[in-house]
Amino acid sequence: xxxxxxxxxxxxxxxxxxxxxxxxxxxxxxxxxxxxxxxxxxxxxxxxxxxxxxxxxxxxxxxxxxxxxxxxxxxxxxxxxxxxxxxxxxxxxxxxxxxxxxxxxxxxxxxxxxxxxxxxxxxxxxxxxxxxxxxxxxxxxxxxxxxxxxxxxxxxxxxxxxxxxxxxxxxxxxxxxxxxxxxxxxxxxxxxxxxxxxxxxxxxxxxxxxxxxxxxxxxxxxxxxxxxxxxxxxxxxxxxxxxxxxxxxxxxxxxxxxxxxxxxxxxxxxxxxxxxxxxxxxxxxxxxxxxxxxxxxxxxxxxxxxxxxxxxxxxxxxxxxxxxxxxxxxxxxxxxxxxxxxxxxxxxxxxxxxxxxxxxxxxxxxxxxxxxxxxxxxxxxxxxxxxxxxxxxxxxxxxxxxxxxxxxx
Numbered sequence: 001x002x003x004x005x006x007x008x009x010x011x012x013x014x015x016x017x018x019x020x021x022x023x024x025x026x027x028x029x030x031x032x033x034x035x036x037x038x039x040x041x042x043x044x045x046x047x048x049x050x051x052x053x054x055x056x057x058x059x060x061x062x063x064x065x066x067x068x069x070x071x072x073x074x075x076x077x078x079x080x081x082x083x084x085x086x087x088x089x090x091x092x093x094x095x096x097x098x099x100x101x102x103x104x105x106x107x108x109x110x111x112x113x114x115x116x117x118x119x120x121x122x123x124x125x126x127x128x129x130x131x132x133x134x135x136x137x138x139x140x141x142x143x144x145x146x147x148x149x150x151x152x153x154x155x156x157x158x159x160x161x162x163x164x165x166x167x168x169x170x171x172x173x174x175x176x177x178x179x180x181x182x183x184x185x186x187x188x189x190x191x192x193x194x195x196x197x198x199x200x201x202x203x204x205x206x207x208x209x210x211x212x213x214x215x216x217x218x219x220x221x222x223x224x225x226x227x228x229x230x231x232x233x234x235x236x237x238x239x240x241x242x243x244x245x246x247x248x249x250x251x252x253x254x255x256x257x258x259x260x261x262x263x264x265x266x267x268x269x270x271x272x273x274x275x276x277x278x279x280x281x282x283x284x285x286x287x288x289x290x291x292x293x294x295x296x297x298x299x300x301x302x303x304x305x306x307x308x309x310x311x312x313x314x315x316x317x318x319x320x321x322x323x324x325x326x327x328x329x330x331x332x333x334x335x336x337x338x339x340x341x342x343x344x345x346x347x348x349x350x351x352x353x354x355x356x357x358x359x360x361x362x363x364x365x366x367x368x369x370x371x372x373x374x375x376x377x378x379x380x381x382x383x384x385x386x387x388x389x390x391x392x393x394x395x396x397x398x399x400x401x402x403x404x405x406x407x408x409x
C-alpha cells in the first residue's frame with residue numbers, strides 16, 4: 001500500500017503476508033516508492049524478508065559467535081578475543097549486521113592495511129566473516145558481504161641493495177646459529193637443566209611447547225628415540241571488554257596440553273648417544289613431577305616458556321658471546337644443519353613434523369638452494385660415464401693438450 005502525503009512524499013507499507021503490514025518507509029518519488037513495494041512483495045513471497053526487529057546489533061552477534069570458540073585452543077581463542085575487542089567492536093559495535101555491506105567491508109579492509117600488516121588484516125577480516133556468516137545461517141541477514149570481497153595480495157616488498165631475502169616466509173640464515181655456533185653455545189650451557197634442555201632442542205628440532213610437555217615415559221633411552229605427541233600452551237582467554245574499555249581481571253595462568261596441530265607433528269625422533277647420556281644424567285637431578293615432565297619447574301609444576309628464554313638461553317648466549325636468538329631458532333639450526341649435510345627434504349620434513357615437504361622447501365628454500373650436492377657431476381657421470389658417448393677425438397687430454405686436434409697453420 002502506497003499513501004501520498006500532503007507534503008508530496010509517498011509512504012509505503014507493504015503487506016507482511018500474515019494479514020498485517022510492515023513498518024512504513026517514506027520516499028520522495030512515486031517511482032522509488034513503487035520499486036520498494038515491488039521488492040518487498042517479492043521478498044515476502046519468497047520467504048526472504050527479515051524483520052529489522054529480529055536483527056541483533058553486531059556486538060550481540062559477535063559475542064554469540066565467540067561462545068562457539070570454546071573448543072578452540074586457548075591461544076586461538078585469545079587471538080579471537082583480541083581481534084574482537086581491538087578491531088571489530090570499536091568499528092561495528094552498535095551496527096546492525098544487515099547494514100554491513102560489501103562496500104563497508106572493503107573500505108574497512110583498506111583502513112586495516114594502513115594500520116596493520118597483511119597477515120593481521122586477513123585474520124581480522126576472517127573473524128568478521130565468521131560473525132556475519134553466523135548471522136546469515138540464523139536468517140538474520142540474507143548474504144555474507146565478505147564472500148564477495150576480492151582477494152588482496154601481500155604488499156610488494158621493495159628490493160634494496162644488499163637485500164638477499166625477498167621471501168618473508170623463509171628463514172634468514174643470518175638469524176640462525178650454524179653448527180659451530182650451536183656447539184659453542186652448548187659448551188657454555190650450565191650443567192643440569194640448561195645443558196639438557198638446550199641440547200634436546202638443538203639435536204631434535206622439537207618446538208618449545210613440545211619439549212616443555214615432554215614426559216619421561218616418551219623418552220626411550222634404550223631405543224634412543226623420543227615420541228612427540230603433545231604440546232603445551234600457556235595462553236588464556238580473556239573476558240570481553242566493556243564499552244568503557246574495562247575488563248575483568250583474569251585468573252592465574254596454568255599450562256594446558258593439546259595434541260599437535262597436525263597429524264604429522266606426532267612423530268618419533270631418533271636421538272644420538274650423546275643426548276641419551278645427557279638425559280640419563282639429567283634424570284638423576286630432575287625435580288620430581290607428578291606429571292612426569294622431563295623439564296619441569298623447580299617445584300615440579302609445568303615450566304613457563306619464558307623461563308627457557310630469560311633464564312636459560314639468553315644467559316648462555318651471553319657467556320658464549322653469540323648474537324641473541326630465541327629458542328625456536330634452535331629448531332631452524334637443526335633443520336639447516338641437516339640440509340647442509342645433504343639430508344633429503346622428506347627426512348627433514350618428518351623430523352620437523354611439517355605437514356608437507358612443500359612447507360619445508362618454502363621455509364628453508366635458501367638453505368636448499370645454497371647447499372652444494374655435486375648433482376651436475378653426478379648427472380654427467382650417469383649420462384656420459386665411460387660409455388660410447390665419450391670419444392677421445394672430442395676431448396682434452398689430462399695434461400691440458402687437445403687430443404687429435406688439427407695442427408695450426
